[in-house]
Amino acid sequence: MAPIRHPGTGLFLGDPDVIPLQSINESTIHTELECALQNLILSASGWRTVFTLSGYEEDPANQIGDAHSCIVATAALVFSDYLKQKIGTPKPVIIVGQDSRPTGTAIADIIIRTLIATGCEVRYTFIIAAPEIMAYVREGSFYKIGHQRHLDGFVYISASHNPIGHNGIKFGLNDGGVLSASEAKILIETFQKTIQASDHLARLQQLLTTVHSDTITSLYEKIDVIKQEAYSAYLHFTNEVITGSQNQEIQQRVFSYIEETTKQQGMGILIDFNGSARTTSIDRYFLESLGCTVASINDKPREIAHRIVPEGESLEPCRQNLEALHEQNPAFVLGYVPDCDGDRGNLVIWDEFIKTSRSLEAQEVFALCCVAELAHMVFTGELRYDKKGNAIDKVAVAINDPTSMRIDRIAQAFDVSVFRAEVGEANVVGLARRLREQGYKVRILGEGAAGGNITHPSSVRDPIDTIGAILKLLTIRSHQDTMGLFEIWCELSGQAEAYRNDFTLSTIINTLPSFISTSAYAPEAILKIKTTDHALLKERFQYIFLHEWELRKEELASRYGIIEWEALAYNGMDERRNILNFREAGKGGLKILFRNFHNVEIAYIWMRGSGTEPVFRIMADVAGKDYRIERDLLTWLRQMIEKADNV
Structure with missing residues (x-):
């Protein structure tokens, strides 16, 4: 039987006759596996490492080594067992999909075979955006979409x-999100125990021989059918997310606002897909259905033309192309760039005030989305006020610890609460769920420092929801005695004079609270440290900070108005304020919050080791427009951490 290729893209799917792991010799695999396990990062956000044979993180090759093949098969095995116990069925239905990384196909083949061998029913989508596979499994658990059985979970x-040489695995149930931190911990512990068993490799090899090549061939032949189901489910779910309602009349009302404005004034949107999984998704169809004119670059899967993370230099191709498009057609004012799995994306805009295109910071994008979604809640009556202007409804925004305090200022204008969790999508989603159980309405949540918003009922960041929020903000305009979204924001934030009928996205951005925040992917925000015990590092940092504070407090007060500080720790879904021992932050986030003479929080410095990359991240967030303060605080933080690392 010959190797099989995807009929639409021509990309290699696999060779059904080649059984994984059969050529591995147990006497030679031990050292390689031990090394691979040391470099494997296991977290609720995903299990990640460099999978390419060369070990080089920028290697675009598609083959993976024996040790990583063993790791992948073990991961699939433990997830199969976990899901069977969790839902109480011996044959769960699991969706398997991948982003557009070259190693994804080899990993998927092993996962599919292992799941089938353990009795699971597998449906394979091939290349699919993360929000799409999660919408598919969620929607499939509520109603039939072409199959008799609902969907139980996913492996993505x-x-x-x-970078492109990395890859990883995310696990989830049919609630449309990744496993919670507590559930992920169970899976990780089982994986670590399982892979160390002396007979484990032999068991895997025997298990994989039970899967017939015809079964794999049949699975590959159904990819287009499964992908179309996922596409339809995602489109259906996106309509609900952006409009905030399952009611089709309400959906049509919201979309009619957008269509009316886009058709009258024109709306051109450029997408730099960068060869990501979103190349196979709903973006173009959805936006064109709303009356937008869509242009795209790098729009073939695996056509990865530049750095994957949609920050800084990665936004330049989109910015330059948007500028050229705007010269030809002034309707082109917006562009976006997703990452490889398509669950986040950052924006470029045409700024008419400076007469050029520019990239927005991730924190800026999230702030715009918060304004849009909170104003939309006011517009629809989900967020109401009494005669004194106090919110009647209990509303909250859930964010991660390095999200800018700009969000607190926005929330204050709407009279809603802000709650923070440790970095990690699972933590923020879990916090939002907990808040809803306490009676809060949580429409928007996310990780501002990383870019992208999560809009309820979605449980994952999604650039199409980001664009949807921006479109609502631009197009749901004031009519007679009804205020549009931007006017609502202007009124509530005390900027009524800033509203004008011919407002643009640049007009809106200029009304956002002014903050300077370190970009999460700026070189100066990333440290390589030797200390593996992050609790110990933070304990050392405390002694250094206390000494430095005494030396600098008069200068900080006179130059920046900083007169006092408070230490906060973030672990999982919990925030602890005014901690006395910085060691309590452990592997989580540690923040030093600064206040001025009026007891107003005006800045912070923050640190945390990444859960998905071998780096230590730092940042500063400062009210105002003076970049020098942010640079000073960040440099100071960096020097103190480096000193603590060298003790």
């Missing part, structure tokens, strides 16, 4: 924004 192969 991706390393998100990491």
Whole structure:
């Protein structure tokens, strides 16, 4: 039987006759496996490492080594067992998909075979965006979409924004999100125990021989049918997310606002797909259905033309192309760039005030989305106020610890609460769920420092929801005695004079609270440290900070108005304020919050070791427009951490 290729893209799917792991010799695999396990990062956000044979993170090759093949098969095995116990069925239905990384196909083949061998029913989508596979499994658990049985869980192969040689695995149930931190911990512990068993490799080899090549061939032949089901489910779900309603009349009302404005004034959107999984998704169809004119570059899967993370230099091709398009057609004012799995994306805009295109910071994008979604809640009556202007409804925004305090200022204008969790999508989603159980309405949540928003009922960041929020903000305009979204924001934030009928996206951005935040992917925000015990590092940092504070407090007060500080720790879904021992932050986030003479929080410095990359991240967030303060605080933080690392 010959190797099989995908009929639409021509990309290699696999060779059904080649059984994985059969050529591995147990006497030679031990050292290689031990090394691979040391470099494997296991977290609720995903299991990640460099999978390419060369070990080089920028290697675009598609083959993976024996040790990583063993790791992948073990991961699939433990997830199969976990899901069977969790839902109480011996034959769960599992969706398997991948982003557009070259190693994804080899990893998927092993996962599919292992799941089938353990009795699971597998449906394979091939290349699919992360929000799409999660919408598919969620929607499939509520109603029939072509099959008699609902969907029980998913395995998604991706390393998100990491370089192309990286890859990883995400696991989830049918609630449409990745496993919670507590559930992920169970899976990780089982994996670590399983892979160390002396007879484990032999068991895997025997298990994989039970899967017939005809079964794999049949699975590959159904890819287009399964992918179309996922596409339809995602489109259906996106309509609900962006409009905030399952009611088709309400959906049509919201979309009619967008269509009316886009058709009257024109709306051109450029997408730099960068060869990501979104090349196979709903973006173009959805936006064109709303009256937008869509242009795209790098729009073939695996046509990865530049760095994957949609930050900084990665936005330049989109920015330059948007500028050229705007010269030809002034309707082109917006562009976006997703990461490889398509669950986040950052924006470029045409700024008419400076007469050129520019990239937006991730924190800026999230702030715009918060304004849009909170104003939409006011517009629809989900967020109401009494005669004194106090919110009647209990509304909250859930964010991660390095999200800018700009969000707190926005929330204050709407009189809603802000809650923070440790970095990690699972933590923020879990926090939002907990808040809903406490009676809060949580429409928008996310990780501002990383870019992208999560809009309820979605449980994952999604650039199409980001664009949807921006379109609502631009197109749901004031009519007679009804205020549009931007006017609602202007009124509530005390900027009524800033509203004008011919407002643009640049007009809106200029009304956002002013903050300077370190970009999460700026070189100066990333440290390589030797200390593996992050709790110990933070304990050392505390002694250094306390000494430095005494030396600098008069200068900080006179130059920046900083007169006091408070230490906060973030672990999982919990925030602890005014901690006395910085060691309590452990592997989580540690923040030093600064206040001024009026007891107003005006800045912070923050640190945390990445859970998905071998780096230590730092940042500063400062109210105002003076970049020098942010640079000073960040440099100071960096020097103190480096000193603590060298103790």
